[in-house]
Amino acid sequence: MKITFCCTDTKAEPWLVGLRAALPQAEVSLWQPGDAPADHAVVWAPPQQFFDEQTQLKGVFNIGAGVDALLKLRLPPQATVVRLDDAGMSVQMAEYVCHAVIRHAREFDAYEADTRAGKWSFRKPLDRTDFSVGVMGLGVLGQRVARALQHFEFPVRGWSRSQKNLDGVPCYAGAEQLPEFLASCRVLVCLLPLTPETRDILRRDTLALLQPGGYLINVARGAHLVEEDLLALLHEGHLAGATLDVFRTEPLPAGHPFWQHPQITITPHNSARTMREVSIAQIVGKMAALAQGHRVAGTVDAARGY
Numbered sequence: 001m002k003i004t005f006c007c008t009d010t011k012a013e014p015w016l017v018g019l020r021a022a023l024p025q026a027e028v029s030l031w032q033p034g035d036a037p038a039d040h041a042v043v044w045a046p047p048q049q050f051f052d053e054q055t056q057l058k059g060v061f062n063i064g065a066g067v068d069a070l071l072k073l074r075l076p077p078q079a080t081v082v083r084l085d086d087a088g089m090s091v092q093m094a095e096y097v098c099h100a101v102i103r104h105a106r107e108f109d110a111y112e113a114d115t116r117a118g119k120w121s122f123r124k125p126l127d128r129t130d131f132s133v134g135v136m137g138l139g140v141l142g143q144r145v146a147r148a149l150q151h152f153e154f155p156v157r158g159w160s161r162s163q164k165n166l167d168g169v170p171c172y173a174g175a176e177q178l179p180e181f182l183a184s185c186r187v188l189v190c191l192l193p194l195t196p197e198t199r200d201i202l203r204r205d206t207l208a209l210l211q212p213g214g215y216l217i218n219v220a221r222g223a224h225l226v227e228e229d230l231l232a233l234l235h236e237g238h239l240a241g242a243t244l245d246v247f248r249t250e251p252l253p254a255g256h257p258f259w260q261h262p263q264i265t266i267t268p269h270n271s272a273r274t275m276r277e278v279s280i281a282q283i284v285g286k287m288a289a290l291a292q293g294h295r296v297a298g299t300v301d302a303a304r305g306y
């Protein structure tokens with residue numbers, strides 16, 4: 001079996017070492033233009049030339065959860081495209097989102113400003129039941145985040161494409177239930193895949209439906225958010241703030257208004273990182289399952305976009 005590795009912005013050597021150790025019988029190599037055809041590819045945002053040359057792939061394994069960059073390319077039609085299915089990301093995402101919600105609802109930024117100014121101050125505790133959190137996208141990551149928020153007794157609701165049934169979480173589905181879902185939330189967490197249906201979904205008319213003092217946490221993709229609409233709603237006071245991990249252009253360009261905005265917390269697309277060892281184990285297991293004709297979790301439906 002031949003495996004070719006083509007991942008941008010990724011140190012290749014540790015992946016090659018890990019894949020070779022997990023698959024000693026396979027030939028694993030870093031892709032070079034002109035290489036012979038491989039059976040499987042391990043990829044992250046490869047160039048189109050890669051797929052133009054590697055036309056005989058049976059499996060394409062994406063080393064992230066989101067496949068928006070991959071699905072922009074012309075892929076070999078016979079290849080099964082598989083994304084990471086959790087692989088250590090959901091616990092990180094749960095930490096990140098709970099941290100952002102708690103930091104906001106407990107006013108930890110204001111306390112930090114006070115203590116730095118030498119002030120021993122108290123604020124009237126805010127009522128957590130006033131911070132209903134809506135999770136857009138109830139997939140692998142969204143469901144884990146919703147469950148984690150429930151442990152802190154925030155009211156949680158969720159929205160997805162197909163109807164879900166989650167204990168203690170009112171669930172909404174489809175475009176027609178989006179307004180009702182948004183109106184029930186004060187904090188909105190975006191964990192949707194980026195598809196033609198979800199691009200720009202966080203815009204003036206949707207964010208304006210959040211309860212007054214709304215707060216946005218975008219941990220999915222930058223192109224979900226119309227950035228100028230967020231800035232306008234913060235300026236007008238309808239939204240209280242945002243925590244953003246993803247941006248339309250990454251790295252966030254110098255001079256972008258988000259860098260210094262007092263109501264926006266930014267992080268460099270690190271809310272849930274790919275964990276190499278667990279990802280290699282998952283990918284290798286799925287190569288074996290595909291070889292036996294089994295369907296594997298995380299198989300991408302290109303028509304659906306995720």
Ligand code: NAP
Binds near residue numbers: 136272273
């Ligand atoms: P997933 O398991 O495929 O879940 C996607 C969820 O979104 C599903 O519940 C799906 O609904 C819902 N959805 C898709 N299209 C929709 C639409 N048009 N309307 C309403 N709901 C829709 O994906 P995941 O593993 O949880 O990952 C989600 C996204 O997180 C990834 O695509 C990626 O962009 C992002 N991500 C970001 C980071 C980071 O570091 N910032 C890390 C990992 C992932 P159904 O359940 O009905 O299919």
Ligand code: GLV
Binds near residue numbers: 065067272
């Ligand atoms: C990261 O953004 C991922 O999609 O895994």
